[in-house]
Amino acid sequence: MHAWPASEVPALPGSGRDLRIHDTATGGRVTLVPGPVARIYVCGITPYDATHMGHAATYNAFDLVQRVWLDTKRQVHYVQNVTDIDDPLLERAVRDGEDWTALAERETALFREDMTALRMLPPRHYVGAVESIPKIVPLVERLRDAGAAYELEGDIYFSVAADPAFGSVSGLDAEAMRLLSAERGGDPERPGKKNPLDPMLWMAARPGEPSWDGASLGPGRPGWHIECVAIALDHLGMGFDLQGGGSDLVFPHHEMGASHAQALTGEHPYAQAYVHAGMVALDGQKMSKSRGNLVFVSALRREGVDPAAIRLSLLSHHYRADWEWTDAVLTEAVDRLARWRAAVSRPDGPSADALVEEVREALADDLDAPRALAAIDAWAAAQSAEGGTDEGAPGLVSRTADALLGVAL
Structure with a gap:
């Protein structure tokens, strides 16, 4: 599976700072100091609907991570998956009377278009669940043969008791886990499981549903979690620097x-750190495909909204915050974009050397994008009120917004 084209990232003078970021597993800040190649895995979409603002906010957060690392002169090995076989995809295909593969391909293509428009840097490896099945099957067999998994009516379940560190990512108690499991695709009430929390690794073939050769597992399809593990271990190995996704993926x-x-x-x-983006709401409830309360990136683009303004609307909220999408959020972003573009269009301006360091420091401090925006706002206001004599300043501000925030001026 191919990703989307990369936009050029301008080089800035000097070098960026190491990233200090909130780690879900420890509940505090950690300073990430990768080697020459920083390794990041971000969970991708289940392609049964278009990219909504909740998706965009999540991928914007981890795009900032990439940009901070690139500014430290590191390379970034970024991997993202596509869950192109799962119950919600099959259910949507049945509802709409559409072939599930055609649905997945169409929505994945639209996602690529949205990511390109928003100037999200692409993963080095963009990998689908279906293409990963030959790598998933041996992992499930290994877990089963090691006694870490067991069969139940043809399905294969992972035994959470097999991992002494189970629970260390979320820090939740068993009852909270059980409730979230039932809400988020698990089956804690299924009779016969050793532990209600045990998740499915391999689902035996169901009548009328797609299945694949599972070797000694029998025909079927993979569970949700083992898909990402197979892809991450294959491309990044254990102990990679950052596992990312929305906060609804913690458990x-x-x-x-x-x-x-x-x-x-x-x-x-x-992973060395587990980092999670907040949820975006509409009309008081989290945007979700199941509720249908969605604002789509593609719809905004069709209405003529500049993708840079969409991106600024995301950047105006801290990545870990839960926030609500409103018309006012977009209006403020459109106005900010206009002010910035007017400011950098002049032939000279106030010195921007300090601004570059302010933006760097803000982003290195747990991706504080609102603080970075405020720094550029202040420069633009000074440009509007007083101007300046530094001929290189407008260009440096423009390159800073592009390189570190992904906003093309």
Whole structure:
């Protein structure tokens, strides 16, 4: 599976700072100091609907991570998956009378278009669940043969008891886990499971549903969590620098993924830091495909909204915050974009050397994008009120907004 084209990232004078970021597993800030190649895995879409603002906010957060690392002169090895086989995809295809593969391909293509328009840097590896099945099957067999998984009516379940560190990502108690499992795709009430929290690794073939050769597992399809583990271990290995996604993935997805990998390898941790973006609401409720309360990136683009303004609307909120999409949020972003573009269009202006360092420091401090925006706002206001004599300043501000914030002026 191919990703989307990369926009050029301008080089800035000097070098950026190491990223200090909130780690869900420890509940505090950690300073990430990767080697020459920083490794990041971000969970991708289940392609049964277009990219909504909640998706965009999540991928914007981890795009900032990439940009901070690139500014430190590191390379970035970024991996993202596409869950192109799962119950919600099949259910939507049945509802709409459409072939599930055609639905997945269309929505994945639209996602690529949205990411390109928003200037999100693409992953080095963009990998689908279906194409990963040959790598998933041996992992499930290894877990089963090691006693970390068991069969129940043809399905294969992971035993959470096989990982002594289970629970260390989310820090939740068993009852909270059970409630979230039922809400987020698990089956804690199924009779016969060793532990209600045990997640499915391999679903035996169901009548009328697609299935694949599972070797000794029998025909079927993979569970949700093992998909990401197979892709991450294949391309990044254990102990990669950052596992990312929306806050709704903390449990069960990231908790279970870590346990799968740790049981497979006997190593800990799966990732050095677990980082999660907040949820975006509309009309008082979290945007979700199941509710249908969505604002689509593609719809805004069709209405003529500049993608840079969409991106600024995302950047105006801290990545970990839950916030609500309103017309006022977009209006403010459109106005900010106009002010910035007017400011950098002049032939000279106030010195911007300090501004570059302010933006760097803001982003290195737990991706504080609103503080970075405020710094550029202040420069633009000074440009409007007083001007300046530094001929290189407008260009430096423009390159800073592009390189560190992904906003093309």
